[in-house]
Each structure stands twice: as C-alpha cells, then as structure tokens.
Amino acid sequence: MADKQWPSDLGPVACIVGARPNFMKMAPILRAFSAHCPAVPTLLVHTGQHYDKDMNDRLFVDLRLPHPDINLEVGSGTHAVQTAEVMRRFEPLLDAQRPSCVLVVGDVNSTLACALVCAKKQVPVVHVEAGLRSHDRAMPEEINRVLTDQLADRLYTTERSAHDNLAREGIAAERVSFVGNVMIDSLLANRQFAHPPTQTLQQAGFDPALVSDPQGYGVVTLHRPSNVDQVETLAPLLAVLSETAQRIPLVLALHPRTRGNIERFGLAHLLCSPRVVLLPPQGYLEMLGLLAGARLVLSDSGGLQEETTALGVPCLTLRANTERPITVDQGTNTLVGSDPLAIRQGVDQILRGAGKSGRVPELWDGRAAERIAADLAPWLLARHSASRH
Known part of the structure; x- marks a missing residue:
C-alpha cells in the first residue's frame, strides 16, 4: 500500500488465547503483526479457559506479551460446558468489535469454540498449527484440531506432514501455507533470558x-x-x-x-x-x-x-x-x-549415550510468525479490496 496504513474500515485481527501453550504461540505473532508494514492492528482476547493470576502475570512478563484487551473469564468446567461458555461470551464480542478475522492457535477448547462462532457469523478463521494429527479420537484435542481445520479459511502448518493430513480431509491446498513453528520462535527469542x-x-x-x-x-x-x-x-x-x-x-x-x-x-x-x-x-x-x-x-x-x-x-x-x-x-x-x-x-x-540427537526441522528457525504476517496481511487486504468492488 502506498500510504502504508491499515484501512480504517478494516477491523483488527482478533487473536485468541485460552491456555498456557497459547501464550507462547501468540507472543511472536503479535510482535510480527506490529512490525509488519503496514502494521496489522490486533485485539488480544483471553477466554480465561485456564486462569491462574500469578502464572498468567508471569507469562505476560516472561514473553513480553501485552495484557489482553478483553478477558472473557470463562473458567474451568467440562469440555461441553467450557466450549459452550466460550461461544456464549465470544459471540457478542465478535458483533461489537467486527474483526477482519479471528486467529486461533493450537487445539484447546477455546480454539474450537471461537472458530465455531466465527463460522456461524461468517467471520474468517485463521488457524495456526493446523493439520497436526495423532489419529486418536479419544483425545479431546484431536477433535478440536480436526474441526477447527474444517472451519478455517487460512491454515498455517508447522511441518509438511500436516499438508497430507489436510488433503486427506478435503481441505484445498490453496488455503494452506507451510510457515514453521511459532512455539520455536518464542523459544529462540527467549533462550538468552532463561x-x-x-x-x-x-x-x-x-x-x-x-x-x-x-x-x-x-x-x-x-x-x-x-x-x-x-x-x-x-x-x-x-x-x-x-x-x-x-x-x-x-x-x-x-x-x-x-x-x-x-x-x-x-x-x-x-x-x-x-x-x-x-x-x-x-x-x-x-x-x-x-x-x-x-x-x-x-x-x-x-x-x-x-x-x-x-x-x-x-x-x-x-x-x-x-x-x-x-x-x-x-x-x-x-x-x-x-x-x-x-x-x-x-x-x-x-x-548410555545412545539417545536421539536429532536435528532441527525445516523452518523451525525463529521466523514463523514473520511468515504468517507476510501472508495474512495481503490476504486480508485483498479480501477487503474485493469486497469494496
């Protein structure tokens, strides 16, 4: 864009966190959106699915993560109760804030709950860490992963095997982008502070x-x-x-x-x-x-x-x-x-010294969030431009 400004009539990216692992994944994404040109406005929403005040405060400081703009304060409950309560509290927020899209990470109940609300309200869903499969339907997280990917409009993967899983499930390749692992972005950015x-x-x-x-x-x-x-x-x-x-x-x-x-x-x-x-x-x-x-x-x-x-x-x-x-x-x-x-x-x-030494996988290089921002910003701007014509 010539003026390098985000369109005033295009809403922020609503970024959802619900449980501890989400914080590690979201911190580098928020930094990458802020550093992108034009800067991508964000709205950080904490569902409160897992909430420990002391631990959350420490995570915000440790990860240099801004405090949430909104906390839904859902709290604990059965999977059904928790998922339903996130949906109930998230829907009016979606109506009020009118985000350009909703970005969810991982596979917790909040991930699926927010994606379901978006699907009903026709708000684009972006899933970071898409396509991972244990093939064990007894794991609640597996259900969350599979259903969120079916609902997502843009899917970002951490490893190439995820693309095969998504293809088998009928998800079009053009919706999917291999970007690397944002969890490793956080690890590499913070190792010196450990x-x-x-x-x-x-x-x-x-x-x-x-x-x-x-x-x-x-x-x-x-x-x-x-x-x-x-x-x-x-x-x-x-x-x-x-x-x-x-x-x-x-x-x-x-x-x-x-x-x-x-x-x-x-x-x-x-x-x-x-x-x-x-x-x-x-x-x-x-x-x-x-x-x-x-x-x-x-x-x-x-x-x-x-x-x-x-x-x-x-x-x-x-x-x-x-x-x-x-x-x-x-x-x-x-x-x-x-x-x-x-x-x-x-x-x-x-x-005995015979444990796996392994190697660092492809694109686990600390720049996954940058690749997400570089892909998502023009995608949103193109959708916005198309909607005005």
Whole structure:
C-alpha cells in the first residue's frame, strides 16, 4: 500500500488465547503483526479457559506479551460446558468489535469454540498449527484440531506432514501455507533470558546441587487424564520414575491435577526421595532453563516434544501416539507410552549415550510468525479490496 496504513474500515485481527501453550504461540505473532508494514492492528482476547493470576502475570512478563484487551473469564468446567461458555461470551464480542478475522492457535477448547462462532457469523478463521494429527479420537484435542481445520479459511502448518493430513480431509491446498513453528520462535527469542536451573531450585527451597549431578538431571511433566486419572496407570508411572531417580536426579513440575491425584490415590510415598524435586507449575523462563540444561525429559506434553527437539535434548514421550510426528522422525523424541519396561529401556539408552540427537526441522528457525504476517496481511487486504468492488 502506498500510504502504508491499515484501512480504517478494516477491523483488527482478533487473536485468541485460552491456555498456557497459547501464550507462547501468540507472543511472536503479535510482535510480527506490529512490525509488519503496514502494521496489522490486533485485539488480544483471553477466554480465561485456564486462569491462574500469578502464572498468567508471569507469562505476560516472561514473553513480553501485552495484557489482553478483553478477558472473557470463562473458567474451568467440562469440555461441553467450557466450549459452550466460550461461544456464549465470544459471540457478542465478535458483533461489537467486527474483526477482519479471528486467529486461533493450537487445539484447546477455546480454539474450537471461537472458530465455531466465527463460522456461524461468517467471520474468517485463521488457524495456526493446523493439520497436526495423532489419529486418536479419544483425545479431546484431536477433535478440536480436526474441526477447527474444517472451519478455517487460512491454515498455517508447522511441518509438511500436516499438508497430507489436510488433503486427506478435503481441505484445498490453496488455503494452506507451510510457515514453521511459532512455539520455536518464542523459544529462540527467549533462550538468552532463561533462568539457570540452580536458581530455580534454590528459589523453591531445594539443594541446587541436584541439577549439578555428574549424570545430569531429568525433567518430568505429567498432566494428561489418560496418565494421571486412574491409579492403575499413575502408580506404575510414578514407580518407574522413582526407580529412574536412583540413576539420575529428577525435577518434576507437577500439574495441579496430577498433584491432586497423587494425594487422592495415596501415592506420595513413591516420590519421597532426596533425588526427586517436586515443583509447582513453573514460569516459562524457569521451565526453559530446566529443559535446556536437562540430560533427558519424560513428558506427555505436546509442546515439550517440540521444545526438546529444538534444544537437542532427548525426550521420552509418555504417550502411545503423537500429533507431532516430525519430533520422532527428525527430532529427539521417542514414544514409550506408559509401559514401565519401555520407559526403563528408553532411559537406559539415553544414559548410555545412545539417545536421539536429532536435528532441527525445516523452518523451525525463529521466523514463523514473520511468515504468517507476510501472508495474512495481503490476504486480508485483498479480501477487503474485493469486497469494496
């Protein structure tokens, strides 16, 4: 555009965050929109799907993320209740703000809920991190991913395999663009600010020497219902973690759901070891420092599969499948499920120096958000121009 100004009659891009991983993905996108010429106006909407005031405040600071323009304050609930409540509160906002499009990231309930409202109101939907598939319909996130992609007008992918998934589901190739991974944009932008692991332990009241062990240390996160909601699954997992801690100290960042179930099932004794550090959920910079310094990671998190691949840290994923196959095919990730024998073998392989070294996948270079801005801005301007003629 000659005057390098966003048209005054073209609304902002409404950017939706609902849960912790969304913040890491949205921060670089907002910066890229601001830096684009012309600058793309944005409206940051927090649905409040997951809300912990202290943790949210820390994330805003850590990621240099502006505070939301609007918070829907939905809160927790069943999947149906939460999805419905986001829809109910988001619809009047959409009517009032008249955004040029709504941009959603990832696969949480807020992602699908806002996309559904947009589809009914004929507002364009943009999905960042499209096309990822675990092919496990028992995962609520898989349903959210599949349906959001069907509703989206513009889809941005993190890996090329996602394009095959979308093509199989009948989504036209011209709606899809391979841009790379915005989660890695955040990681690379913030690695220099990561907190040293010794500092994180010391501030939590633990001996910082634990993360200076000659063997190194491991990081563990567990939160998926399939791993933590049944004692028959959780107890063997904690037992093998306790066993692993005899070989290498472990730092567990415990999700509230997991901590609650450990207490409810009477399993706390399994983690009573001076070589096991139990931390509450950590801030982004604390967690980044812990991951970057780790010898190995055991987790059922989707995001950690990507972050460990980018950091070159071997990861054992405590799931039978993954929607991020590139982390297995090219990265440092190995699927071990919840089987104690497979976990033992995976740990043994890493400690013998035979863990995956992997490589950083294509376009995981810290510039994914720039590519999104470079594609989305002219797309919106072209739609706007066409609508006026």
